[in-house]
Amino acid sequence: MMHFTYGGTAASSAAWFNSPDNPGSSAQVVIERDGSIIQCVSFDRPAWHAGTSEWRDRHGNHIVGLNRSSFGIELANWGFLKRAGSGWQSYTGRPIADPFMGVHRNGNPDGSTQPIGWEDYPEAQIRSAVALARAAVDAYGIDEIVGHDDIAPTRKWDPGPAFDMARFRELVFGDAGNADDSTATGELTVNVAEGLNLRAGPGTQFAVMVLLANGTRLRPLERQGRWISVSVLQNGQPVNTGWVHEAYVA
Template sequence: MVYAIKNGILTDSNNPVRQIRSKNTGGAFPTPPKIVVIHFTAGGSAASSANWFASKDNTNSSAHVVIDRDGTIIQCVNFGEVAWHAGKSTWRDIVGLNRHSIGIEIANWGALRGGANGWSNAAGQRIDNVVMAVHRNGNPDGSRTPIGWEAYPEAQFEATVALVRALRAVYPIAEIVGHDDIAPVRKSDPGPAFDMVRFRQRVLGGRDDDGPNTGVIRSPGGLNLRSGPGTNNAVVQLLADGTKVLPIGANGSWLEVTVLDAAGKPSKTGWVHGHYVDLD
């Protein structure tokens, strides 16, 4: 796949990807979008979600693209136009992310239902490709113990990486967030099965970069630095939004970091959840 964007249309090797256009748009972006929001569809195929966005019965939702489990991409809204994917949302000082972000829907069932025969989706179909995890904001069923989440196939993950890299070549994309970042009480997508730390590294970093391997804490309310990788470990310090850190290790979605002071000198070392770290 060789993705590029021409006049707001995604092309693969100079050929437009499949288009299932939705009329649910808010017109042209007021300013070029700087944020990408990742969602899961909580459904079956990408085509079924794209067809819903295009349906006359759907009057209030859309996304720019839907990405299927095999990596196939369907475009629903021109990248130069506002899509209705975020709903009521806040990120930093931005209220209402629709007018500031590009929405990517990934075909995935999200949280699954447990039973005697394993894990199944909302349609009662057995799902074997499962990640056992706890959502950092609490599971949709209110539990705080590991449950099954549908895993994201590597082909799907790589297609999403390639797409956002193509977007960055045209738009000033500086941040990648999940729907669960901008609407944490209402939403759980893309959920713990989506490796956001790895995704940000793949999209925002590059081997041609030269400089320190530092990161920045991105959490408006601050982020707990803990003594170990997990919320059951003691809080060492509350790190303010914008704190610079030096990653030195990893354990799943948790990063071991050294906190850098105002002069860039190392201070405390501990663990933070990687979802809240922007790696330079």
């Protein structure tokens, strides 16, 4: 299970897990932004990272409380940010440059429906998490990766929209990803009130071809990072193709 720490260094989060003042939160590992890993709890012991949670796993089992059936992987990350002038900062007031801008699929923590800033995850941190997850998959036969925001959707936002879960699952499991990677085949819907730019390529540097109205149906063709190549559907028929950012489709 993937988390963000909502904090500063991995060492500070690991210290908090071990602090006598901590009411009982912990996780097996915390991964620093540079990819270094701190183990806090042995893999053969439960950690207290999931809290009140439930999940129907890919085999159809309904699991209530996931601490005893999952590892907690915490990524050092400030999570959702607050606006500060023209930029963004952590809840502690630390400026965060170039945040990922996105809307949480379960709704933003502040209730807004517009993109807000989230600290992005450095590639070194992701690669380290992938290597760790692969080792856990091999050693323990784990076959599913979830976010804290999957199993406690009404009260948790981690790892949040800056964490590319579909790509992470692919890197760990291979092309198929795991159970609910529906973007490979399922249709998508534009999910932004003011409409969404259809672009000529996978990035904001590519020209806007047309503004897609909220609710427009899309058929995904391929993925590149957080961008998805789509056919735009009208009455179920493709009428245009281009690229959209994954944060604005559901």
